[in-house]
Amino acid sequence: MKNPNLEIAFTHIVARKKQTLIAALGVTIGLSVYLFMNSLTSGFERFQTAETFKSTAHIKIYKDDERAKALVSSGNVETMIVNPQVVNSSKELINPEQLVNSVKKEPYITQAIMQVDFAAFYNKGTAQVKGTSNGVNIVDYNAMFNTQKYMKAGTIADLQNNKNGIILGSGIADKLGVRLGDNISVASSVGVTKNLEIVGIFELGSSMVDNGTSYVNISTAQQFLKESPFFVNTIYANTIDYNKSTEYMHSLQQLTSYKVEDWKVINADILAGATTRKMMFGSISFAILVVAAFGIYNILSSTISQKINDIAILKATGYRGSDVIQIFLTEALIMGLMGSIMGILLGSLLIYLLQHVYVGGPVGYFPIGFEIPIIAQSFVLGLLFTVLAGFFPAKKAANVDPVSIFRK
Amino acid sequence: MEERKVILESKNISKYFHEPSTFQVLKEVSFKAYEGEFLTLVGKSGSGKSTLLYCLSTMDTDYGGELYMLNEKITGQSPDQLSDLRNQSIGFIFQFHYLLPEFTCLKNVMLPALKLKKYSPKEIEERAYEKLVALDLHEQALKPASKLSGGQQQRVSIARALINDPKIILCDEPTGNLDSKNTQIVFDIFKQLSTENNQTIIAVTHDNDFAKASDRTIEMSDGKILINGKL
Numbered sequence: 001m002k003n004p005n006l007e008i009a010f011t012h013i014v015a016r017k018k019q020t021l022i023a024a025l026g027v028t029i030g031l032s033v034y035l036f037m038n039s040l041t042s043g044f045e046r047f048q049t050a051e052t053f054k055s056t057a058h059i060k061i062y063k064d065d066e067r068a069k070a071l072v073s074s075g076n077v078e079t080m081i082v083n084p085q086v087v088n089s090s091k092e093l094i095n096p097e098q099l100v101n102s103v104k105k106e107p108y109i110t111q112a113i114m115q116v117d118f119a120a121f122y123n124k125g126t127a128q129v130k131g132t133s134n135g136v137n138i139v140d141y142n143a144m145f146n147t148q149k150y151m152k153a154g155t156i157a158d159l160q161n162n163k164n165g166i167i168l169g170s171g172i173a174d175k176l177g178v179r180l181g182d183n184i185s186v187a188s189s190v191g192v193t194k195n196l197e198i199v200g201i202f203e204l205g206s207s208m209v210d211n212g213t214s215y216v217n218i219s220t221a222q223q224f225l226k227e228s229p230f231f232v233n234t235i236y237a238n239t240i241d242y243n244k245s246t247e248y249m250h251s252l253q254q255l256t257s258y259k260v261e262d263w264k265v266i267n268a269d270i271l272a273g274a275t276t277r278k279m280m281f282g283s284i285s286f287a288i289l290v291v292a293a294f295g296i297y298n299i300l301s302s303t304i305s306q307k308i309n310d311i312a313i314l315k316a317t318g319y320r321g322s323d324v325i326q327i328f329l330t331e332a333l334i335m336g337l338m339g340s341i342m343g344i345l346l347g348s349l350l351i352y353l354l355q356h357v358y359v360g361g362p363v364g365y366f367p368i369g370f371e372i373p374i375i376a377q378s379f380v381l382g383l384l385f386t387v388l389a390g391f392f393p394a395k396k397a398a399n400v401d402p403v404s405i406f407r408k
Numbered sequence: 409m410e411e412r413k414v415i416l417e418s419k420n421i422s423k424y425f426h427e428p429s430t431f432q433v434l435k436e437v438s439f440k441a442y443e444g445e446f447l448t449l450v451g452k453s454g455s456g457k458s459t460l461l462y463c464l465s466t467m468d469t470d471y472g473g474e475l476y477m478l479n480e481k482i483t484g485q486s487p488d489q490l491s492d493l494r495n496q497s498i499g500f501i502f503q504f505h506y507l508l509p510e511f512t513c514l515k516n517v518m519l520p521a522l523k524l525k526k527y528s529p530k531e532i533e534e535r536a537y538e539k540l541v542a543l544d545l546h547e548q549a550l551k552p553a554s555k556l557s558g559g560q561q562q563r564v565s566i567a568r569a570l571i572n573d574p575k576i577i578l579c580d581e582p583t584g585n586l587d588s589k590n591t592q593i594v595f596d597i598f599k600q601l602s603t604e605n606n607q608t609i610i611a612v613t614h615d616n617d618f619a620k621a622s623d624r625t626i627e628m629s630d631g632k633i634l635i636n637g638k639l
Contacts, residue, residue, distance in 0.1 A: 004518075004522035004523055007522075008508075008519075011511060012510065014510075309506055310508050312506070313502075313507075313508065314519070315491070316467060316500050317494065317495065317523070317568070318492065318494045318496070318572075319491065319495075319523055320488050320491040320492075321487060322488075323523070401467075402467050403462045403465075406462070406502060407458065
């Protein structure tokens with residue numbers, strides 16, 4: 001071995017196998033928990049985002065409620081309204097085809113569809129369920145949300161071929177006790193009632209959607225609202241990167257005076273929950289890593305107290321302070337390296353075990369996976385912490401005054 | 409008389425201890441040590457002889473006055489410069505051997521040379537073995553240092569002090585822990601080093617016979633040089 005400092009470090013490590021192992025085990029446990037918890041958060045977040053995009057597009061464009069202006073001036077007369085309220089105007093988007101086309105021209109947009117949403121009452125006999133019906137071009141809609149995958153009965157093509165067809169959420173079908181092929185009566189808030197044939201039943205796994213949402217053809221929805229065949233009240237668009245949706249939202253807002261919202265605004269509560277959870281898990285796992293680093297600090301400090309004579313003799317024979325630091329940092333690094341490797345193995349084992357735990361419901365198996373960036377991050381953090389924890393005792397050792405040792 | 413080469417020179421070295429109360433332990437000590445000289449430092453406990461030795465060793469830098477080695481000023485050099493100087497030019501032998509217990513005798517001897525890197529590790533190993541042979545320790549070469557007797561450990565530490573062929577060898581009570589037989593062995597080695605290798609030896613000792621047999625003795629008392637000459 002070329003470098004005597006490394007040789008001394010290795011000799012110390014080998015001579016103190018037990019302490020080395022204990023220090024390394026501390027890092028192992030800290031690191032495996034860190035890796036496990038962060039994979040858990042990340043896996044769950046990915047699952048939740050995927051859930052969100054089953055029924056939410058990255059961008060939504062619609063006409064927002066507008067409040068009456070409080071101050072109206074006509075000529076030289078100023079009129080003030082003391083209790084301005086929402087103006088009950090139509091939600092119609094004017095010239096939606098043109099808007100959709102200009103949205104589609106944006107380089108970051110992958111898909112854009114028009115939709116007619118209305119509040120619907122599903123009736124069968126005396127039973128009634130309230131919800132939202134979406135008037136869609138089901139082929140385009142399927143391209144965006146992959147609805148066919150969630151069909152429990154029927155196919156989306158059946159809706160396209162049947163102007164009086166409806167695809168129901170499984171929750172509605174259960175409550176009304178209806179099956180594929182049955183007829184139900186659907187009423188809208190403006191008083192239009194139609195008998196529609198159930199051509200499909202879907203289940204997303206989200207009770208909010210499954211218990212209230214249905215799909216009809218766009219022309220049917222226009223009839224429910226007593227609107228013209230040009231009526232559209234919402235445009236949905238998907239982008240190339242949902243993480244950058246806020247940026248795209250601002251860009252799209254330049255194209256239109258209608259309200260543009262991204263999924264982060266629509267799901268602000270879920271995202272806030274996710275952020276809180278991430279911080280919570282993050283700080284807990286971080287704290288565990290810090291505790292592990294203290295283990296290294298402790299063991300190295302006691303090694304140095306016991307080896308103080310050796311340090312003095314090394315310094316007397318010409319070893320510099322920086323050599324002493326190198327010796328003990330190498331020891332810390334070896335402990336950290338052993339601990340980190342074992343920690344990643346243990347953490348991976350935990351992830352593997354949890355992957356095979358069946359949670360049930362829409363989640364299925366636990367949404368956790370091996371993520372290389374998290375593993376790499378854990379490894380680097382583990383090493384960084386051990387080196388930091390080793391540095392302070394090593395610095396102390398470097399400052400040992402050999403004379404004070406020899407004169408004892 | 410031929411002009412002898414001055415290896416080490418102290419000019420007015422003073423030192424104070426501040427604990428428990430301020431006390432001047434060295435009072436402007438000046439002396440010269442020459443090449444190939446076997447010098448002993450004697451004096452009662454507290455006379456300042458060990459303190460002087462550690463100032464000469466470059467490990468204690470908290471003193472007044474100046475220290476020269478081969479006409480080069482040592483006082484005021486950086487800790488790293490002093491480390492390199494110790495590594496290259498000074499060998500140490502202590503009363504309590506201070507070998508690294510986890511290492512073999514051979515490795516203990518090699519360590520200062522591995523730091524100096526003047527020779528390849530293989531050459532260093534050969535040289536270290538030669539030193540052990542010279543001190544009749546080659547049979548112990550591969551034993552851990554902690555398994556040796558006191559006299560053997562002291563000889564290993566002498567081999568370690570010699571590995572880089574230093575100009576100066578400083579000893580703090582090198583025979584304080586040894587029986588008379590081993591003391592004689594160590595003395596003979598020192599004598600040989602000074603006469604044959606022209607190395608300068610400065611040894612602090614309590615042993616009057618040991619001091620008498622050396623080339624020159626400096627007797628310290630109350631931080632001053634009392635006697636400087638052959639006993």
